[in-house]
């Protein structure tokens with residue numbers, strides 16, 4: 001069941017973006033049409049990244065490619081988050097929509113600064129693969145270096161888990 005949810009979380013957003021793009025630009029100008037009929041090497045790479053990510057195979061690549069960094073970050077995060085959950089803070093506005101808005105804003109804020117961080121110094125060495133696409137499409141989102149995948153949970157997990165720890169039940 002968890003695996004199905006994982007697949008849905010990966011595939012549904014991409015399908016939705018392809019759908020919106022196709023409706024907005026028309027089939028003739030859509031990246032989905034280009035992917036099917038005129039794909040180039042960049043898009044073929046995007047498909048591979050997406051399939052590896054969507055099937056979970058990329059997790060293995062991250063574990064090997066990051067020399068265990070992903071595992072260390074993940075287990076340290078888990079310990080830290082367990083400690084936070086043990087504090088039993090409560091953060092609940094009383095309105096599901098407002099809770100969602102708080103989560104969305106905090107996640108977007110941290111995701112933005114996380115992305116900016118990866119444009120500087122040594123982080124750029126890992127992140128620049130994301131910007132090597134020569135044809136834009138929704139799959140480019142998953143074109144990332146294993147080291148970036150290993151480090152990102154350290155920064156991105158907080159907005160998702162802190163409100164969950166605070167509310168005790170989680171909003172999602």
Ligand SMILES: [Zn+2]
Nearest residue numbers: 115119127130
């Ligand atoms: Zn970037």
